[in-house]
Amino acid sequence: MEPLQMTPIGWVRSPHAETSSIPTGPNAMHTAEGVLDIRPDLEAGLTDIEGFSHLYVLWAFHRSDGYDLMTTPPSDNRPHGLFATRTPRRPNPIALSVVELLRRDGHRLHVRGVDMLDGSPILDLKPYLSSVPEDRLRRGWLAEAEQDGKRRENEKCKIQNEK
Amino acid sequence: MEPLQMTPIGWVRSPHAETSSIPTGPNAMHTAEGVLDIRPDLEAGLTDIEGFSHLYVLWAFHRSDGYDLMTTPPSDNRPHGLFATRTPRRPNPIALSVVELLRRDGHRLHVRGVDMLDGSPILDLKPYLSSVPEDRLRRGWLAEAEQDGKRRENEKCKIQNEK
Numbered sequence: 001m002e003p004l005q006m007t008p009i010g011w012v013r014s015p016h017a018e019t020s021s022i023p024t025g026p027n028a029m030h031t032a033e034g035v036l037d038i039r040p041d042l043e044a045g046l047t048d049i050e051g052f053s054h055l056y057v058l059w060a061f062h063r064s065d066g067y068d069l070m071t072t073p074p075s076d077n078r079p080h081g082l083f084a085t086r087t088p089r090r091p092n093p094i095a096l097s098v099v100e101l102l103r104r105d106g107h108r109l110h111v112r113g114v115d116m117l118d119g120s121p122i123l124d125l126k127p128y129l130s131s132v133p134e135d136r137l138r139r140g141w142l143a144e145a146e147q148d149g150k151r152r153e154n155e156k157c158k159i160q161n162e163k
Numbered sequence: 164m165e166p167l168q169m170t171p172i173g174w175v176r177s178p179h180a181e182t183s184s185i186p187t188g189p190n191a192m193h194t195a196e197g198v199l200d201i202r203p204d205l206e207a208g209l210t211d212i213e214g215f216s217h218l219y220v221l222w223a224f225h226r227s228d229g230y231d232l233m234t235t236p237p238s239d240n241r242p243h244g245l246f247a248t249r250t251p252r253r254p255n256p257i258a259l260s261v262v263e264l265l266r267r268d269g270h271r272l273h274v275r276g277v278d279m280l281d282g283s284p285i286l287d288l289k290p291y292l293s294s295v296p297e298d299r300l301r302r303g304w305l306a307e308a309e310q311d312g313k314r315r316e317n318e319k320c321k322i323q324n325e326k
Contacts, residue, residue, distance in 0.1 A: 005167070127248070
């Protein structure tokens, strides 16, 4: 069970200097704007990212230390297993946020929906695509429909060719 | 810039023994079933997780080594910045998947939608909660690549028809 080493790719610039100013709970609205300040040596890795409206941000709960297997989240008064919650106190204190990308300014990404503490280390960025279950369910028949469409087109091609 | 140490919370049991057997690209369907084999000492942390239909799985591309700032993904023939893709070759080789939770068997979670290699270390699990409405989502170069693909196919069809 070898530990894996992670190095920040950048840091969050956020209006939230303290956790108490970050809305929590299931209906929390995260409309704050901030900056994902990516290391200048990684700027080329951001090429074409501005074409995506939303990004996954993987970042570290850098002030969190240790974990409890059961935890009572702010949105409930009953304890739950830590993996069924988004508590910062986790074996690997990795956080996951979806933010809206407003614009890119070199190695700085201006984003909306910041629920991070100022200074949080960023571990990774990924385009937000469709790892959405609802989308997946629809992609089920959509993928079939697309394949059916392709099949029909190929058959049309064949009929045309045989004429 | 202190490195952060991550320790696996478990390992993926997947039918994919090699990356070549994992579907890639924008329309890839991940329907394979597998098991998230969480460490027995963390079992209590899974309490109540069975109430969620879908989970985020953060895991490590453990066979990946190093990264390139620009990369050409399987779904396109043009290079893009690594953070605008899901390439395994990243500064921190963390992967993110959404899986459907079929059932829990103690410290083992049976899931559908496994796009991981067998033996991949799991770093974290989170309940999948909310998503971005489709009408507010832009998919950058990927949407272009998909349209190019369709255009190329239509042109192929035209050429076939003109023969």
